[in-house]
Structures are given as structure tokens and as C-alpha cells.
Amino acid sequence: MTVTPTIPADSGLAEITSTAGSLRGFLHGLPGVDQVGAEERAARLATRSIKKSAKAEAIDLAVSMVDLTTLEGADTPGKVRALCAKGMHPDPGDASVPMVAAICVYSDLVAEAVRALAGSGVGVASVATSFPSGRAPLEAKLADTRRAVEDGAGEIDMVIDRGAFLAGDYAKVFEEIVAVKAACGQAHLKVILETGELVTYDNVRRASWLAMMAGADFIKTSTGKVSPAATLPVTLVMLEAVRDFRARTGRQVGVKPAGGIRTTKDAIKYLVLVNETAGPDWLTPAWFRIGASSLLNDLLMQRRKLTTGVYAGPDYFTLD
């Protein structure tokens, strides 16, 4: 699947992004987000009761949407290979379990992951641009990105410059995303907003549009290194943004909540949110991902409970 980042001429977005002033005017002209209302809506959708066949379907869908992630200073090639094995066969005892969407690693471990996953269909995603802080010169960010792409990463998860965003320098954030997108070549670009540092939903909406206008293929909530990471209301606001962006430009952009999604119950709440906000078009791994590590085993545990009727203990699922 390839997505073209080019903006249709009739959407008027090229003109909007041409100057810092017009960009700022546009972002501040987006409808505001009422915090109480957004949180109420997310909480209400979280009360949906997903049972039986719907739950089975949701679990498999969630497994196939996982970006199985390891982003530790202590990561080793061995650890990455183990994670790749898990991603290709999440439950070694049950071949009907789908594989995950991608393995997400630091850029220096991309080559290792590419080797391990060759031919499997599981993607390799690399965080880049001086993840997680994004505090590095643009040249370093681009070099980081290029190296990951050269090593075979099909997806790049970049972080935005939150400092510039909060200071109101939207043009700087925009230009960085455009430059990274160019360095990505054919690789998909996921833009991490780090919503925990943006704080307000108005900022989340503006950052979402900024990233999409700059060519993001995906917008992603968080690095997982800042608390709060992904939340339902933040994801709701981002799903509204991709829905509105497609309505305006015709281009579909994916959404990836990451960090803090640990249980099947949580994952299903996100799927309900997608289904009833952006719509069913987004309910595929091509357009919705969940960045997680421990979530996968809980999904497997609930899946086995549904198929066999009994819970298996945690020792029956591999820790990788």
C-alpha cells in the first residue's frame, strides 16, 4: 500500500502552508475542542459492551494492528530477534492467530529486525529523529532517518519538535516534517505528536492537522516515554482530525495510539472509538495501529479463553 502525500490542488492546503502566518491562522481557526465534552464522549464510547463473536473479531483485529515495540537503552540484537519471532507467530501453539503489523525498534537495530522478518509480511518500523525528545539538529534527525530507511525500515516513527510547537513556531515543525518525509522516500511516515507534552486538546487537533498537511501517513499519540501517553479522548480528537482531513482533501491518514494500552479491554475500547468516530474504513492495520508491548500477551490470553472457555496462566504465553 502506498499513499501519496501530495495534496489535491482544490483543497487549498498548499496555499495555507505557504507562509508561517497563513499556517498559524489556519491552525488557530480550526474549531476548538471542549475538554469536558470530548472526555464525556470518549467515556461513553468506552461503555460499549463487546461480547462473543464481536469480541473474537476484535481480538484478532487488535493483534493484527499491534506495532510490537521495544525501545529500551538496553535493547540487544538478540532481544530484537526474539521480538520478531513473537511478532510472526504470536501464539506458537495456534497457527490461526494473525501476525502483528510491525516490529518497532530503534534505528540502529533495524537491520537486525529486517533480517529476522525477511519474507514474513511483518513490517519493520523504526523510531527516528532523535527519539524520544527530538532535541537534535535537523541534519542529525535526517541522517537518523536515512540510515533506518537504507537498512530496510518500511515505516519511520518521527517525533515533532514540541518546544517549537509550544512556542508557536508551527512553520519550523512543518518544515521538519516535510524534510523527514522527503528523507523517508518510499517508507511510511508516522508523526509522533507526544500529546502528553502538548497538554490541551486544541493543541492535539492543531498538531494533527499540521502533521497531516506536512505529509504524515500516520499520526501517533506518544513516544511511550512521557506520561500520560495514549488516552481515549486524545485518540478521539485525532480520529476526528483524520476524518475531517479526508473529507477535505480526499487523502486518508492513519492513527496510532501508543503507550499505556495493556489490556484487551483497553484495545477494544480503541477499536470502538475508531469504528464510531473515523469509521470502519480505518479498521485495518493499514490505517490503525496500536503501539504496545505487553498488550499482545493479554490479547492472546483472552483469545484462548474465548476459544477454549478457560483461562491459561501467564506461563503459557511466551515472554519476549
Place this chain on the structure above:
Amino acid sequence: MFEYAPAPESRDIVDIKPAYGLFIDGAFTDANNHFKTVNPASEEVLAEISEADSADVDRAVAAARKAYENVWSKLPAAERAKYLFRIARIIQERSRELAVLESIDNGKPIRESRDVDLPLVAAHFFYYAGWADKLEYAVADPRPLGVAGQVIPWNFPLLMLAWKIAPALACGNTVVLKPAETTPLTALAFAEICRQADLPPGVVNIVTGAGETGRALVEHPGIDKVAFTGSTEVGRQIARAVAGTGKRLTLELGGKAANIVFDDAPLDQAVEGIVNGIFFNQGHVCCAGSRLLVQESVAEELLDRLKTRMATLRVGDPLDKNTDVGAINSAAQLAKIRELSQAGDNEGAVRWSPPCELPDRGFWFAPTVFTGVAQSHRIAREEIFGPVLSVLTFRTPQEAVEKANNTPYGLSAGVWTEKGSRILWMAQRLRAGVVWANTFNKFDPASPFGGYKESGFGREGGRHGLEAYLR
């Protein structure tokens, strides 16, 4: 695609008896005549209900008077509070059962009876329990009125009961309450709760029946106070009947609320507020936001978003935990909604409903929006009391106020804008008892509720709600 499997709440938790008597002087007694209450989602007959005649009402009022004179008015206020706290706790303990019963008898989605009605019912009893021994901080020299005759509607059966009974008892009055004829079951369950709480006999009496029973109660010379929630038409009859009798009266009647959306509103939340304003409880809400006034410059965008959102509403089995819009309460109400919607068509408004499959049995009406509505259309003036939204546009804040106030009603209004000063400017000018800003249909026992003009008088809830039950 992602289809939600049915997730029905179990009915096993409720035990509906084949027949119910009247609750008078702490005991259930049979009446001469009976009527049936049905499940509006299936038309299944649920139970035979006793119909109180004037002799039954007479006995109930006498029981309430005796309980008032001999027991309740002599009890220290802190003791009255204990009973109310006990009732509130029992309601919480039995909330799942009561929610299921409410959904079966009324047709409202279990999500609402579970997450809105029941928590508010318990909160109301807790709130007024707290006031019982602090009345002198609300009014100087507080004295109860005596016996209150209370008549409540079918849209929030148990919640309206709580709004009536909790402040009345807290202030030291005893009550005779008549629930609506289509939704008597939770009031009768409440009668059992009174017994469970060891409430002295006669303090709460519940007489079931239709209009004649209500008339007998309201016109009974032995009551000191009438509290009514329902239609403006019946409210007028009651006001006439009570005039000159010295009975105190509060009326909470109809509404045709304007939900006003400015071009700088938080649009996604405004759409939620519009949906919550008119499709909550199938639109059977006296303060429903049934007139959407939207600023012309965002009208098209807002309506697109609203229609997209309406297409995700799940209409069907009230007991399914994923249902958003349940059944219309009765055949009569459904006929009224149909008749007024037909009038909307005839007068030239444009009707739209999302594609939605309605069940074969029961009373159903798809969520509906009318655009191109003029102030002169019946659907802009008359209360439909159903899931039908009329959309009008405006250009300036002055025009919004003019149109919003241009109705004989004045119960509630909503204002959607990110501009704080405009909220205050609007709130000062809107002639409505409640004005919600950037939200709608939000209730709290501490917040007074009531109308202007033909929406009634008197306030329920909050400190103001005490005044209706004190002299």
C-alpha cells in the same frame, strides 16, 4: 466489518408480579378496577395494575394526613434524614434491578437507566437527606406544608418520583404520589423500598391510575400542596382546579428549547450536545433541545457532521447495553410524534433520518431531523416529545436570542461557543429556567430546575427546591 454482537442485560434480576395493588398506609391493597402496563419495545403485557378511584385516593390522603399528624411532623429532623439516607442506600444496592425494570416498563435504553436515571435518583435522595436537619439554613422558621399530592410523568418515572418525594419528605411533609399509567412499575418497586427501609406507614402512598385518579388527587380537599410534572395542557387544568383553594402549587410543564450553536463553537462537542439534547431518552424530555438554532456560516458543516453522527446511533432493544435510542413509550405518543412530523412534511420542511431498521413489534420512531424549518411551522412551535429535531438558522446573536425566546415555553436553552463573554451575554437574555453552556441535558440534585412562562413555575432541586415544600 465490526458488528457488535447483541449484549442484552439480563431480565432475571427483576421479578415482575402478575398484579399490583395500591400502596396505602404501608400496605398493598387491591382496587376495583385494573389496567395493564406493557413493554413498549415488544407490546408484551407486563402486569395488571390497580386503578385508584376517588375512594381509594380518599383513603390514601387520610393515611398521609394521619402519618403527618402523628408521626412524621413529630419526628426530629435528623430522624427523617436517617430514613432518607436509608432509602438512598437501598436504591443504590438495588440499582441494577431498578434500571432493568425502568427500561422494560418505559422503553429507554439500559445504558441511560443504568448510567443516568438511577445514579441521579440515588443522588437526589442523598442530597435532600442532607438538608433535612439543616432547613433553617435555607429558610427562616421552616415549617412543613402537610400532605403533598404529586403527579408525575412517564419519561423519567423513578427520577421524577425522586424529585418529588425526596424534598417533600426532607421538609417534613407526607405524600400521595400518582405515577403515570404507562410506567407504574418502578414507583411500585419504590413502595417496597419504603417498606424495606421501615418508613412509617402512610408517609409515602402510591396510587396508580390514569387522568381520573390524578384529578381525584389534585382536587382532594385534604391535601395542602400539588406538585405536577407533565404537559402544559394538564398543568392548566390543575391550575384551574387549585385556584382559590389555598393549596400550594408547583408545575413543571412542557418545553421547546433552543440549542444555539455559534460559528466559533467546538463543533464536534456541539454535535454530541445536539444528539444528547434531542435523542437522549428518545426525545421524551421536557427540556429537550428540540430546536437547533445554528449560525448560518457553519450551518452546512454542522449539519453534515450531525447527519454522520446520527448514522451511528443504534436504535433497538432497550435492554441491549449498546442501544442508544430505545422505544417510544406508548402507541399514543408514537401517534402524536407521527402526526407532528407529518405536519412538518406538509408545511414544507425537509425530513431526514439515517437508514435504520426498526423492530416489527413495539413502538418505534427513527431519529429524525427537519431542515428548512420556519418559526411559523408547527414543528418549531409545538412540543413533539420525540426524537425529532427542527433546525433553524440565525445570523447574529440578537437574532438568536429573539428566535430562542419566541416561544410560549421557557424551560431550558443551550449555548455553544468558545467565547465566554458571549455565553454570559446570551444567558442574561434567554428566558429559560436552565441555560446550559457547551453542554446539554446535564442534571444535578444541587442545581435548581424549572420553567418560565408556559413551562411552569416553582423550582425543583437544590436549595430552591425546598421552598416548594415549606411554608
